[in-house]
Amino acid sequence: MTEVTLVQAVSMALARAMEEDENVVLLGEDVGVNGGVFRATKGLQKKFGSERVIDTPLAEAAIAGVAVGMAAQGLRPVAEFQFMGFSYPGLDQIICHASRLRNRTRGRLSCPIVYRAPYGGGIHGPEHHSESTEALYAHIPGLRVVIPSSPVRAYGLLLAAIRDPDPVIFLEPKRIYRAVKQDVEDDGEALPLDLCFTLRDGDDVTLVTWGAAVKETLAAAETLDSRYDIDAAVIDVATLTPLDMDTILASVEKTGRCVIVHEAPSTGGFGAEIAARLAERGLLSLLSPIERVTGYDVVPPGARTEHRYLINEDRIIAAARRAVFFPEAPTEQDHTMEDA
Amino acid sequence: MARKPKAPAKSKAAAKAPANSGSRLNDDIGEDKRLKMFQLQLEVRHLETRAHDLFLQNLVKGTSHLAVGQEAIASGFATAMRSDDYTFCTYRGHAHTMVRGASMTAVLGELMGRECGLLNGKGGSMHLTSVEHGAMGSYAIIGAHLPIAAGAAWKSQYLGTGQVSVCFFGDGTTNIGAFHEAINMAAVWKLPVVFVCENNLYMEYTPIGDVTAVEHPAADRASAYGLPSIIVDGNDADAVYRVARDAIEMAREGGGPSLIEAKTYRHFGHSRADPAKYRPEGELEEWMKKDPIPMYRQRLLDFGIGENVVSSIEEMVMKAVDDATEAAKASPEPGSEYLFKDVWADGGASWRN
Ligand SMILES: Cc1ncc(C[n+]2csc(CCOP(=O)(O)OP(=O)(O)O)c2C)c(N)n1
Ligand SMILES: [Mg+2]
Numbered sequence: 001m002t003e004v005t006l007v008q009a010v011s012m013a014l015a016r017a018m019e020e021d022e023n024v025v026l027l028g029e030d031v032g033v034n035g036g037v038f039r040a041t042k043g044l045q046k047k048f049g050s051e052r053v054i055d056t057p058l059a060e061a062a063i064a065g066v067a068v069g070m071a072a073q074g075l076r077p078v079a080e081f082q083f084m085g086f087s088y089p090g091l092d093q094i095i096c097h098a099s100r101l102r103n104r105t106r107g108r109l110s111c112p113i114v115y116r117a118p119y120g121g122g123i124h125g126p127e128h129h130s131e132s133t134e135a136l137y138a139h140i141p142g143l144r145v146v147i148p149s150s151p152v153r154a155y156g157l158l159l160a161a162i163r164d165p166d167p168v169i170f171l172e173p174k175r176i177y178r179a180v181k182q183d184v185e186d187d188g189e190a191l192p193l194d195l196c197f198t199l200r201d202g203d204d205v206t207l208v209t210w211g212a213a214v215k216e217t218l219a220a221a222e223t224l225d226s227r228y229d230i231d232a233a234v235i236d237v238a239t240l241t242p243l244d245m246d247t248i249l250a251s252v253e254k255t256g257r258c259v260i261v262h263e264a265p266s267t268g269g270f271g272a273e274i275a276a277r278l279a280e281r282g283l284l285s286l287l288s289p290i291e292r293v294t295g296y297d298v299v300p301p302g303a304r305t306e307h308r309y310l311i312n313e314d315r316i317i318a319a320a321r322r323a324v325f326f327p328e329a330p331t332e333q334d335h336t337m338e339d340a
Numbered sequence: 341m342a343r344k345p346k347a348p349a350k351s352k353a354a355a356k357a358p359a360n361s362g363s364r365l366n367d368d369i370g371e372d373k374r375l376k377m378f379q380l381q382l383e384v385r386h387l388e389t390r391a392h393d394l395f396l397q398n399l400v401k402g403t404s405h406l407a408v409g410q411e412a413i414a415s416g417f418a419t420a421m422r423s424d425d426y427t428f429c430t431y432r433g434h435a436h437t438m439v440r441g442a443s444m445t446a447v448l449g450e451l452m453g454r455e456c457g458l459l460n461g462k463g464g465s466m467h468l469t470s471v472e473h474g475a476m477g478s479y480a481i482i483g484a485h486l487p488i489a490a491g492a493a494w495k496s497q498y499l500g501t502g503q504v505s506v507c508f509f510g511d512g513t514t515n516i517g518a519f520h521e522a523i524n525m526a527a528v529w530k531l532p533v534v535f536v537c538e539n540n541l542y543m544e545y546t547p548i549g550d551v552t553a554v555e556h557p558a559a560d561r562a563s564a565y566g567l568p569s570i571i572v573d574g575n576d577a578d579a580v581y582r583v584a585r586d587a588i589e590m591a592r593e594g595g596g597p598s599l600i601e602a603k604t605y606r607h608f609g610h611s612r613a614d615p616a617k618y619r620p621e622g623e624l625e626e627w628m629k630k631d632p633i634p635m636y637r638q639r640l641l642d643f644g645i646g647e648n649v650v651s652s653i654e655e656m657v658m659k660a661v662d663d664a665t666e667a668a669k670a671s672p673e674p675g676s677e678y679l680f681k682d683v684w685a686d687g688g689a690s691w692r693n
Pocket of ligand 1: 029058060082086089432480481482483509510511512513514540542543544610
């Protein structure tokens with residue numbers, strides 16, 4: 001066992017996958033000699049050679065498309081976009097070809113590609129450097145969208161993504177790239193895709209989240225318990241598409257209340273999809289309206305205003321308490337953290 | 341379309357001019373423009389160096405990309421541009437925005453995320469924009485602004501305004517599709533746009549030669565669009581000014597676009613986070629010998645401009661940078677209302693949130 005950060009767990013999984021399968025190749029801007037912007041591919045070119053860890057020109061459309069060609073011919077490319085906001089020149093290839101080749105050729109060609117990109121805010125990066133547009137990709141049939149939120153899940157889910165026969169958009173929450181260390185066993189064990197992870201059991205309210213927001217959501221659950229005696233379950237969705245609704249429904253059947261937390265803007269965010277499915281399949285279990293704690297419908301702001309944009313523990317706690325107290329409003333005297 | 345690369349030939353001739361300082365000063369550039377270019381280069385150098393210091397004091401958040409070492413390009417072009425011409429540049433755009441006339445306080449304030457910033461701290465280092473000065477934006481998506489500059493040039497052509505768009509980008513950018521798409525369109529439509537590749541030898545960390553099929557990433561591609569291959573010493577403001585003047589003049593007269601490759605070097609790493617360890621030993625030192633500013637200072641002296649004139653410009657610029665630093669530091673941080681402003685044309689986002 002080694003204690004590693006999330007980004008180190010990504011490197012570990014890449015190295016393991018490359019050792020196991022010589023069809024796994026990495027490509028992207030500066031990924032080789034320099035190990036990538038966030039050092040996720042550090043040392044891999046030395047270890048596996050420049051034929052398998054490829055420094056590309058600055059050309060996302062071609063990176064995305066070359067990966068399609070490689071994958072359709074049996075390789076397992078892992079392509080890196082330096083930031084999620086730079087994946088858009090590649091969207092055409094991803095949407096029109098990577099996600100559809102299987103369908104179009106009646107299964108004769110497929111695209112076992114992993115497109116990796118750091119995503120989300122919290123590093124004082126402007127706009128494209130803080131983007132959280134996972135819902136764009138989640139909208140595309142044929143793609144999987146996978147988001148790890150801990151070193152253990154980064155390792156296990158990335159291995160699963162690489163071995164998966166379909167294209168995966170693997171979004172790494174850069175805000176927590178180095179936030180915590182965990183023991184990760186480099187045993188080549190993948191974690192299941194298409195399954196939510198229940199991080200905390202609870203009877204009063206279900207908090208559903210993914211990515212870096214898992215950090216604040218877990219902290220909120222602790223505070224809800226210690227300060228307000230509210231027992232919150234926390235579910236890390238991890239694989240957005242295809243979505244494991246059963247795990248979420250089972251918890252909401254128990255708690256009757258659901259708060260969905262995500263960093264992306266609310267309109268058309270993936271939280272809306274989860275809320276819709278809860279309404280379709282779990283309406284009679286609900287004791288209160290579904291709450292969403294999300295980013296605002298604005299462009300990710302500059303460094304100085306970022307803290308006002310990013311979701312925080314307080315907002316999650318307030319939403320959970322609204323749900324629990326419904327139809328009453330939470331009482332004034334135990335309303336805010338400052339009061340406590 | 342068949343036109344010759346005039347500028348490099350001219351700058352060679354200038355270098356061979358007789359050592360008569362007076363006649364050299366009264367050449368096609370002249371004293372006023374030279375003093376202006378000297379001052380612009382100094383302003384950029386000192387403001388960016390100050391920005392770097394402020395980073396270290398944690399007064400500038402996020403990352404930023406300095407053009408220290410590349411000042412001659414911005415200064416030479418700005419001096420050749422008309423005040424209503426357009427500049428389009430990248431995240432490495434402090435220089436290009438300042439040389440068009442944006443105030444130091446507004447630039448530094450923007451880097452520091454203050455209310456007094458060009459965009460009230462909302463855009464930050466990578467998005468400096470000063471529409472009133474013709475600085476139409478810094479674009480952080482590689483290649484994005486080449487088609488945008490062509491679009492602006494199309495407007496100028498359509499309305500016959502005589503305005504020229506000048507679009508700056510790096511060597512790495514020549515490998516993205518938008519570069520090729522935009523230049524082809526501009527050539528087909530004979531648009532009044534000048535594309536300027538600042539070849540500083542590296543994309544982010546990777547040497548440009550490792551990922552590019554040709555030696556000169558921009559110049560060697562020019563013929564594919566029927567344009568002449570133009571390479572200029574990007575560390576020599578006079579040489580830059582001359583190619584800029586010719587290309588802009590041609591564009592203004594309806595002669596169509598140009599693609600210019602200016603060879604240069606950035607003294608710092610790609611961004612704040614980059615210690616630039618990938619550079620071969622001695623490379624920086626070699627380029628420091630070609631630092632555009634001491635070189636230009638010496639030229640002014642050789643041309644007979646007094647030491648007192650030169651040093652008074654230096655003092656003035658330093659004082660201006662100091663004043664701007666104090667003014668920006670004193671400016672408040674923007675309030676949360678900016679977060680919800682200017683998302684839609686009605687000015688707000690609050691009705692959706
Ligand atoms: C579409 C896109 N892909 C990747 C990036 C990340 N990135 C920022 S700068 C840069 C290198 C640009 O090199 P060059 O064009 O030579 O400009 P320079 O930074 O040297 O001025 C890269 C890859 C980006 N901003 N946009
Ligand atoms: Mg470059």
